[in-house]
Amino acid sequence: MGEQLRRRGGGASGWGGGGGLIILGLFLHGVYIAQLTPERLLSGMGRLGGFLSQAIPPDLTRASNFFWAILVTFEMALVGTVIGVLLSLPVALLASDNTSPNRLVRNITRNTVAAVRTIPDLVWALIFVVAIGLGPAAGILTIAVDNLGFCGRFFSERIEELEPGPVEALSSTGASQLGIILGAIFPCAFPSFVATSLYAVEKSIRSAVVLGLVGAGGIGVELSTSMRLFRYDQALTIIVMIWLVVTASEQVSTQIRRRVI
């Protein structure tokens, strides 16, 4: 008995020990390849100082161009999120236990959504840039697909958590499936759908900035150009503008959330 326990304990700690060793190894290798030596950090600080000294004062001459580009970024995020949210509604219905027509459809939808979600948005952007070329369209599609994975899952979870009562009350009157979805499921899930969608917009604005770096339109394109041309004074202008827009959008969505919920 004691021996058995010891052996089992030994097995478990052997496993844990093996896994721990591997992770420790990966960690040390990671630190090694990063080459984060004190000298590099110091010289990095020095160059950061150089960056700042060139960036300040920010150059506002192209601010109006940047303004339009940032507007494009915002619009990409907005249009992409709206498309993603609208597509997520039917997808979530197909993926939820209580609304899916059958188990096969539910599993297929659920696995597809999960697969879409595992691919990072930058990878989607690269694919769409190849497929339809540089520009905001690729960014919009990327954000739509990214939000389909995100909202599809959250909407579906919310639908599955709904109380059965209101749905049964409408079913009991002879309502069609459409009537039940529009009359009970969407209204009951509405506050949570709105909260998730607002969060999705905030998230998408940040990701739309980055998408420009791979050519998917918007302010990211300008930012990467300024950086590559060493125009750090313009880059700083862009960074400040991004900060303003992201902050403002978060404020607005907080206000909307407060009103709806």
Added chain:
Amino acid sequence: MIPLSINEVCKEFPDGTRALNGVSFTINPGEGTVLLGSNGSGKTTLLRCINGLETATSGQIYVDHIDVIEAKRRHARKALKRVRLQTGMVFQKFHLINNLGVLQNVLFGSLGRTQNPMKMFSIGAAKEERMRAMACLDRVGLADLAKRRADTLSGGQRQRVAIARVLMQDPQIVLADEPIASLDPKSGREVMDLLWEIVRERNLTVVCALHQLKIAQEYGDRLIGLRCGNVVMDTPADRIDADQLSHLYDDDQSQSVPAVPLEVTP
């Protein structure tokens, strides 16, 4: 005027619980029947089987000469819908759509007849339908609350709205599952009065599960007692016999503690 007849209905849940063990009775059109029985005796399950919210394992339930169980098993949507249009349900917990308005909730009573999604909502509904919903609300005395959100109402008011929703549905049979169990005694009586008045004035058949014997005797024409999924009592309300009643709530049953203290009249 449509008949309701129940023949040898059994219900076994997937986990093996036998909730109904061959329940049979026929209810005459216009009859006010009260279902009695301790917790877990199968009242809720029986009512849900009649409307098709639950599929009975065997037996027949005829509503308007359609076998509900058969319709459910064969996924015969049209037949099931005909049954549901004729059987309105009132629930213990009201089951309103909480974040919608009162009038909208009443309007949903006619969802079984509405195909066009635009007409399901009060903005898009035909004027006659909105007026009818208003009239139903007025009948339950809540016309002035039409614009309120359902979750701002008291329990008694919510159950009235649920009754207005049934009025809007306009069924021949009303199935009420402990409609007053969540209400205080006074509001409970008011709701029972209202429900029975409506049932009588429209000459509807009603099957109502209750725990309060006194109220059951007062309102019911006929009392049916369930015990462990069997009918153990079926008598006109004025000929009730104390022996049968005590058998109904015998304590050799596993879960025989009633939710509400019983008031047995001597």
